[in-house]
Amino acid sequence: MFLDDRDYWTFLGFLKLYLSMPDPWTKPHKDLSKEIELVAYCLMPNHFHLLVRQVNERSIESFMRCLMNSYVRYFNNRHKRVGSLFQDSHKAVRVESQRHLFQLERYIHQNAGSIVEDIARYKYSSLHWGKKRPVWLAKV
Numbered sequence: 001m002f003l004d005d006r007d008y009w010t011f012l013g014f015l016k017l018y019l020s021m022p023d024p025w026t027k028p029h030k031d032l033s034k035e036i037e038l039v040a041y042c043l044m045p046n047h048f049h050l051l052v053r054q055v056n057e058r059s060i061e062s063f064m065r066c067l068m069n070s071y072v073r074y075f076n077n078r079h080k081r082v083g084s085l086f087q088d089s090h091k092a093v094r095v096e097s098q099r100h101l102f103q104l105e106r107y108i109h110q111n112a113g114s115i116v117e118d119i120a121r122y123k124y125s126s127l128h129w130g131k132k133r134p135v136w137l138a139k140v
Contacts, residue, residue, distance in 0.1 A: 001045070001046055001075065001085050001086065002043060002044075002045055002046075002124075003045075003079065006078075007075065007078075008043055008123075008124045010071065010074055010075075011043060011048070011071050012043070012124070014067055014070045014071050014074075015038060015041070015067065015136065016134070016136045017070075018030060018031075018032045018033075018036075018063060018066050018067060019032060019033050019036060019037075019038055019136035019137075020033055020135065020136045021033050030062075030066050032059070032062065032063050032066065033136070034055065035054065035055045035056055035059040035062070035063070036052050036053070036054055036055070036059050036060065036063045037052060037053040037138035038050060038051070038052050038126075038136065038137055038138055039051040039052060039053060039101070039105065039126075039137075039138050040104075040105045040108045040109065040126045040127075041108065041125065041126045041137075042108045042109055042111045042112055042122070042124065042125040042126070042127075043124040043125070044111055044112075044114075044115070044124075045115075047086065049107075049108040049111060050108075051101075051104055051105055051108055053138065060090070060092060064090050068085075068086075068090075071085070072084070072085045108125075108126075109125055109126070109127040111125075112124075112125050112127070
């Protein structure tokens, strides 16, 4: 759940944190950058979509646990609430072909069409980065 810009940007900050190598000058964190590649994302007010590649069989599980624990703790503290935040746990679909990968990426980005007219300008979607993707966002 995302109630305002700060919630969206905090979630994106956690994505960046877990998908980047630790900086020796900052607080240590679990580095999942060698286990997970984030290909696409779209954050919606009450849910989100992530398209990831995993290296190991359990990489997504570890990544989602870190991401969700951090974000839910932040959100509950900020909004003075307790309990789970999203209705269901994450769902995963195995991508079997390049065509399927592109279909999923398109589906993820088109979710923003219910919020904005021009999905390429939706700032909480990986589509808005264009070719200037940050290092924590994998190339397709």
